[in-house]
Amino acid sequence: MIKNSALPLGRISLFLAILVWLALLLVDLVRIFGMINNLDSGVSEEVTWILEILFFIFIYLVYRRIFWKNKQSDFLTLIWRGVSTGLFAASAGLLTEVIYLALGESKIGTDPFLRNVFYHINFALTSAFLIFTTLLWKHLILYQKNKQVVNQWQVFELSMLGALFFVFFNHNNLDYSFLFGLTILLVISILLAVNLKWIPYLNFKEKWKTLLFLFLIMGCAGVLFYRVLDSGNEGNLQINLTDNLFLMALFGFVFVYGLFSFLVTLFNLPTSSVFEQKLTEAINFQKLSQSIQPEESEEQVLDILLDSCISASFSDSAWIELNPKESFQVKNPLRFLDESTKTEIRSLLPQETQSWVPASMAEAPQAQAIRIAHANYKSALVVHLLVNKSILARIVLIKEVKEGFNKEMIGIIGTFARQACISVENHRLLNQAIENERYQEELKIAQRVQKALLPLKLDHPASFDICAYSNTADEVGGDYYDTYQVDETHFVLIMGDVSGKGTSAAFHMAQMKGVFQSLIQLGIHPAEFMNKANAALSKCLERNHFITASIFEIDTVNNSFCHARAGHIPTLWYKADKKGADFISIEGLGLGIVRNPSYKNHVQEETFEYRSGDILVLLTDGILEGRKETGEQFGYDRIKKIVEEHHQKSPIQLQQEIIDSLHQFVGGDGMIDDDYSLMVVKFK
Amino acid sequence: MLQLERIKEGNKDILRLIGEVDASNSVLLDQSMQEILQQGATFLLIDGNQLGYISSAGLGVFMSYLDDFSEQGIRFAIFGLNDQVTEVFKILGLDRLIQIVPDKSTAITLGNEP
Numbered sequence: 001m002i003k004n005s006a007l008p009l010g011r012i013s014l015f016l017a018i019l020v021w022l023a024l025l026l027v028d029l030v031r032i033f034g035m036i037n038n039l040d041s042g043v044s045e046e047v048t049w050i051l052e053i054l055f056f057i058f059i060y061l062v063y064r065r066i067f068w069k070n071k072q073s074d075f076l077t078l079i080w081r082g083v084s085t086g087l088f089a090a091s092a093g094l095l096t097e098v099i100y101l102a103l104g105e106s107k108i109g110t111d112p113f114l115r116n117v118f119y120h121i122n123f124a125l126t127s128a129f130l131i132f133t134t135l136l137w138k139h140l141i142l143y144q145k146n147k148q149v150v151n152q153w154q155v156f157e158l159s160m161l162g163a164l165f166f167v168f169f170n171h172n173n174l175d176y177s178f179l180f181g182l183t184i185l186l187v188i189s190i191l192l193a194v195n196l197k198w199i200p201y202l203n204f205k206e207k208w209k210t211l212l213f214l215f216l217i218m219g220c221a222g223v224l225f226y227r228v229l230d231s232g233n234e235g236n237l238q239i240n241l242t243d244n245l246f247l248m249a250l251f252g253f254v255f256v257y258g259l260f261s262f263l264v265t266l267f268n269l270p271t272s273s274v275f276e277q278k279l280t281e282a283i284n285f286q287k288l289s290q291s292i293q294p295e296e297s298e299e300q301v302l303d304i305l306l307d308s309c310i311s312a313s314f315s316d317s318a319w320i321e322l323n324p325k326e327s328f329q330v331k332n333p334l335r336f337l338d339e340s341t342k343t344e345i346r347s348l349l350p351q352e353t354q355s356w357v358p359a360s361m362a363e364a365p366q367a368q369a370i371r372i373a374h375a376n377y378k379s380a381l382v383v384h385l386l387v388n389k390s391i392l393a394r395i396v397l398i399k400e401v402k403e404g405f406n407k408e409m410i411g412i413i414g415t416f417a418r419q420a421c422i423s424v425e426n427h428r429l430l431n432q433a434i435e436n437e438r439y440q441e442e443l444k445i446a447q448r449v450q451k452a453l454l455p456l457k458l459d460h461p462a463s464f465d466i467c468a469y470s471n472t473a474d475e476v477g478g479d480y481y482d483t484y485q486v487d488e489t490h491f492v493l494i495m496g497d498v499s500g501k502g503t504s505a506a507f508h509m510a511q512m513k514g515v516f517q518s519l520i521q522l523g524i525h526p527a528e529f530m531n532k533a534n535a536a537l538s539k540c541l542e543r544n545h546f547i548t549a550s551i552f553e554i555d556t557v558n559n560s561f562c563h564a565r566a567g568h569i570p571t572l573w574y575k576a577d578k579k580g581a582d583f584i585s586i587e588g589l590g591l592g593i594v595r596n597p598s599y600k601n602h603v604q605e606e607t608f609e610y611r612s613g614d615i616l617v618l619l620t621d622g623i624l625e626g627r628k629e630t631g632e633q634f635g636y637d638r639i640k641k642i643v644e645e646h647h648q649k650s651p652i653q654l655q656q657e658i659i660d661s662l663h664q665f666v667g668g669d670g671m672i673d674d675d676y677s678l679m680v681v682k683f684k
Numbered sequence: 685m686l687q688l689e690r691i692k693e694g695n696k697d698i699l700r701l702i703g704e705v706d707a708s709n710s711v712l713l714d715q716s717m718q719e720i721l722q723q724g725a726t727f728l729l730i731d732g733n734q735l736g737y738i739s740s741a742g743l744g745v746f747m748s749y750l751d752d753f754s755e756q757g758i759r760f761a762i763f764g765l766n767d768q769v770t771e772v773f774k775i776l777g778l779d780r781l782i783q784i785v786p787d788k789s790t791a792i793t794l795g796n797e798p
Contacts (some may be wrong), residue, residue, distance in 0.1 A: 152729075500740060548740075
């Protein structure tokens with residue numbers, strides 16, 4: 001039925017204890033019967049002692065079990081249990097006394113057997129009370145354990161174990177060895193009794209209760225002790241269970257520790273408010289450091305801070321003022337005073353405490369105690385909260401007494417203020433990090449959108465090959481290239497570069513794409529395109545922005561291209577027949593520089609004939625201006641040389657060759673601090 | 685890195701550019717130009733002897749004042765640019781709109797012509 005692992009040890013022990021007690025009672029009655037009738041009962045006194053020891057052990061096991069189950073209970077609950085056990089045992093003892101008083105000298109009143117039954121009952125209850133209280137004291141002594149205390153306790157336990165068996169040596173006599181043993185155990189008890197660290201954790205009210213409980217325990221112990229002595233002196237009792245060293249030592253220990261605890265608790269009463277205050281401060285401090293949660297607001301932090309400061313300094317009134325620059329509000333900035341009193345006191349504070357500009361950037365000004373001449377309030381403490389080099393808020397604490405803020409208060413309030421500032425700062429940093437993350441996401445979207453503005457597929461006939469590449473210095477950039485097929489034999493290529501880089505350049509690049517795709521549908525030629533593009537862009541570019549562009553209109557029937565350049569980097573033209581490359585020189589002003597019809601005087605177009613094997617390389621200045629650590633630029637000549645050297649390669653190979661050379665040139669420490677793009681065309 | 689020095693010589697305001705003008709510091713150049721114009725300059729010279737590099741953003745600053753110069757009759761010239769920087773002005777076509785001269789004395793004679 002019952003599994004081994006689930007044995008109710010407590011109940012078994014209790015059952016055994018009762019069993020042993022009954023056996024003890026029986027044995028003793030038999031012995032008394034023998035003694036009265038001068039018969040040899042055949043039961044030696046050792047049997048009594050063994051049963052007595054067994055009884056102590058089982059009672060100990062029962063209570064140890066109970067303590068083990070209730071180890072989480074608070075002190076008062078446990079002490080109360082001790083009190084109730086004690087009261088029960090003591091009242092049982094007193095009741096016996098009363099009964100015997102009533103019985104007087106009647107037959108029953110003098111009956112040794114009945115007397116012995118009562119004696120055994122009282123003995124059992126007294127033992128139970130003493131063992132329970134000892135275990136209670138153990139719990140209290142070991143509340144804040146260290147190795148030394150644990151060792152002391154173990155010595156005490158071993159000595160008690162020795163005392164348990166002392167009866168075999170001493171045969172229940174109150175001789176010198178008994179007194180010697182008792183003295184040793186009392187000394188150990190006194191040594192243990194200084195471990196009273198549980199007392200400061202009680203609050204004021206709990207201390208009062210504890211005093212009462214300890215008093216009751218000592219009272220019960222006293223009554224029971226008196227009764228034990230009394231019954232020990234009665235001549236008509238042949239069997240003595242209570243002149244036992246173990247029991248006497250328990251009395252001693254219970255009483256000594258109870259007395260010490262009582263006195264220490266009593267003397268701790270006046271200072272308990274200080275300890276409670278420190279505990280509140282620690283809790284407040286923890287609250288301030290915990291309120292960093294992103295969903296909590298700065299207002300809550302300040303609210304907790306204001307309350308903490310008031311309780312730490314026992315202020316009569318206080319208020320908090322926020323820097324007018326802050327965007328949030330504190331719900332109830334005034335504590336225990338009204339707006340008009342605040343204004344009165346505010347006018348009494350020195351000017352330097354009213355400023356919102358911190359005197360020192362690095363450190364918050366020290367909390368400042370000020371004497372004020374107000375009808376009700378005599379002293380004030382001003383605390384500034386410095387967050388990110390500006391004053392977030394100031395707290396003014398006021399008291400009705402003069403010089404009401406001592407050094408400790410100012411110190412703890414300063415600590416509170418700093419912790420609150422850290423909380424607010426962390427809170428802001430966290431929000432900033434979240435915001436930054438969002439911007440990064442937005443930029444990624446912008447990057448994706450912009451990539452889509454550059455053509456994936458470049459329009460071209462079978463008569464020439466083409467490829468293009470673009471890279472941005474930031475997430476988005478201002479380089480632009482595109483193609484357009486006018487008809488079967490006419491193709492337009494464009495390469496553009498917006499001044500500056502980054503987001504603003506990216507917007508203008510998008511405008512350039514719109515301008516190109518609209519104007520080119522009109523079938524206009526390069527110079528006219530530039531003219532119209534300049535007119536259109538003049539309306540939408542910022543005053544200090546411009547766009548440069550190169551445009552080619554390729555005619556695959558006549559093997560020619562018409563070209564115009566608007567301030568853009570000249571295009572490199574490799575001529576197969578001459579086996580050499582040159583930059584096409586043609587005049588042209590950037591778009592958006594001259595914003596009136598006179599622009600047409602600044603742009604021209606020219607038609608060139610190309611041959612099979614000719615190559616055009618359109619560039620942006622990012623390639624030319626790629627720089628080594630020394631400051632040397634990639635420049636025109638290097639590109640020229642690369643193209644001449646690799647002219648037999650396909651456009652895509654040639655393009656890769658240029659990009660690789662550029663990266664090799666700038667090296668790890670150099671930089672390409674601009675967007676760069678190129679487009680390579682090779683005629684078949 | 686860009687350092688700007690302003691020198692007043694008679695009726696001439698000289699703005700000396702030392703270092704490099706790029707997207708990050710073109711704002712400083714713009715501020716200086718604006719200050720000089722607000723103080724009623726009539727003859728503005730840019731000393732580019734120590735200018736190592738100018739990006740398109742820097743060119744944009746000069747460009748944005750061209751209308752102001754012609755409207756207010758302010759004479760404007762740049763002198764002392766190295767070849768590389770001169771090339772940048774030329775490619776954009778700004779050399780047609782801004783007087784770019786080799787040295788200070790040429791700039792002053794040009795400026796003295798009506």
